[in-house]
Amino acid sequence: MTQQTLYEKLWDRHVVDTLPGGEALLYIDRHLIHEVSSPQAFASLREKQRPAWRPDANMAVPDHAVPTRNRELGVPGIRDGLARQQVRRLEDNCRDLRIPLINLTDQRQGIVHVVGPEQGLTLPGITLVCGDSHTSTHGALATLSMGIGTSEVEHVLATQTLRTRKLKTLRVLFHGELDEGVTAKDMVLAMIGRLGTAGATGYAIEYAGETVEQLSVEARMTLCNMSIEAGARAGLVAYDAVTEAYVRDRPGAPDGAEWDQATAHWRGLVSDPRARFDREEVFDAGALEPQVTWGTSPEMVVPVTGQTPDPRTLPAGARGELERALAYMGLTPGQPLEGLPIDRVFIGSCTNARIEDLRQVASLVRGHRLSPRIKQAIIVPGSGLVRLQAEREGLADIFECAGFEWRAAGCSMCLGMNDDRLAPGERCASTSNRNFEGRQGKGGRTHLMSPAMAAAAALAGVITDVRGL
Numbered sequence: 001m002t003q004q005t006l007y008e009k010l011w012d013r014h015v016v017d018t019l020p021g022g023e024a025l026l027y028i029d030r031h032l033i034h035e036v037s038s039p040q041a042f043a044s045l046r047e048k049q050r051p052a053w054r055p056d057a058n059m060a061v062p063d064h065a066v067p068t069r070n071r072e073l074g075v076p077g078i079r080d081g082l083a084r085q086q087v088r089r090l091e092d093n094c095r096d097l098r099i100p101l102i103n104l105t106d107q108r109q110g111i112v113h114v115v116g117p118e119q120g121l122t123l124p125g126i127t128l129v130c131g132d133s134h135t136s137t138h139g140a141l142a143t144l145s146m147g148i149g150t151s152e153v154e155h156v157l158a159t160q161t162l163r164t165r166k167l168k169t170l171r172v173l174f175h176g177e178l179d180e181g182v183t184a185k186d187m188v189l190a191m192i193g194r195l196g197t198a199g200a201t202g203y204a205i206e207y208a209g210e211t212v213e214q215l216s217v218e219a220r221m222t223l224c225n226m227s228i229e230a231g232a233r234a235g236l237v238a239y240d241a242v243t244e245a246y247v248r249d250r251p252g253a254p255d256g257a258e259w260d261q262a263t264a265h266w267r268g269l270v271s272d273p274r275a276r277f278d279r280e281e282v283f284d285a286g287a288l289e290p291q292v293t294w295g296t297s298p299e300m301v302v303p304v305t306g307q308t309p310d311p312r313t314l315p316a317g318a319r320g321e322l323e324r325a326l327a328y329m330g331l332t333p334g335q336p337l338e339g340l341p342i343d344r345v346f347i348g349s350c351t352n353a354r355i356e357d358l359r360q361v362a363s364l365v366r367g368h369r370l371s372p373r374i375k376q377a378i379i380v381p382g383s384g385l386v387r388l389q390a391e392r393e394g395l396a397d398i399f400e401c402a403g404f405e406w407r408a409a410g411c412s413m414c415l416g417m418n419d420d421r422l423a424p425g426e427r428c429a430s431t432s433n434r435n436f437e438g439r440q441g442k443g444g445r446t447h448l449m450s451p452a453m454a455a456a457a458a459l460a461g462v463i464t465d466v467r468g469l
């Protein structure tokens, strides 16, 4: 029997046609929509008077531009005019094309990549796209998921298909047991550190090995989420009993006889034992330390016990990027990361704002107070349902007693498109996925890390090794 990788199986089952020039037409089972990347697509369809081909295959939710305070005010409560218009336009567009929308005041609202899996809109074996690069997140459920551009959003709305090229396959194997305080975030940051931000360009990454098998679906989402930060278009984890337990009873999951049929099919969503990958990378997860980025790209990452690099160790022509990053970050060559004073803490984003992330933070900050050095520490749940769950479990009280601000769901300070921003020069311990210049606000300095490490930084007021807490 031919041996196929998971990616190849998902691909073959969705190809509608092969096109001249090496592209294929791929059937798209699920399309998720947010307010930032969709307006032109809707406008163009309106101009051409084209309807949505399958409105019910879509789901829209505003997340990027939404405020994380005063949410009871709904859309009129959005202070920024542009943001208000974006959210309003999403509502209007969905009404016009009869596309289901989870609106701002709906309890299920949240970051599109948190909402999809939570609602069972993301299912094993399907193809899923969204006009957002972190759509790779959904691959944690053995879903072929990819970020697309605005013109492709239009194409998917109109035809329920995507023109795309087949990716190469990269298997990233993690062996060994993670140390206490070391998480999926550290695994993926270490991977990006080794591969570089363009290291997996043109590939779909499948995460495998016993470390990955031991991870929860939420942690697998953290891995898949940041695949794009290594240049990969998609991330995948094979279907197993962990996946099955996660999907069961989700609102969009099949039930009754359909559940049995579906799971019988889903159990085949694994790479065959002798399937050939185009490339393989192996990591010793047991030797991993908590990771922290020091620079302005996710690949500029070191273990927390490490230090910033020294550009002088590179040939003269190659120093520019490091020098610029160090200058922007206000750091010097060879400076240790541990002990670096932090101004703000952001715990949130589609990488790390699910309930398990919040439980981990709560377990560390319970009964403690934020360091007086910290100007502000915010915790932004990935969805309204995560927020509700955290409140039920008493986590929100723990956060507030410790001095954190407890907010409503959205992308928040992951990117400066809403009210939550860094001021110039401020240094932030952040659980998000991008540390580009100005990403969290003009002149802001971002250090990416796990929720556990961000919690440790909040208590210590400086970057600190969570293993010592």
Ligand SMILES: CC(C)[C@H](C(=O)O)[C@@H](O)C(=O)O
Binding pocket: 036, 037, 064, 131, 132, 133, 134, 147, 415
């Ligand atoms: C605004 C949106 C299109 C963008 C993305 O594609 O990823 C954003 O979510 C991000 O994280 O930078």
Ligand code: SF4
Binding pocket: 063, 064, 111, 113, 132, 134, 349, 350, 351, 410, 411, 414, 415, 432, 433
């Ligand atoms: S949380 Fe951040 S990375 Fe995720 S979709 Fe929103 S802006 Fe993009």
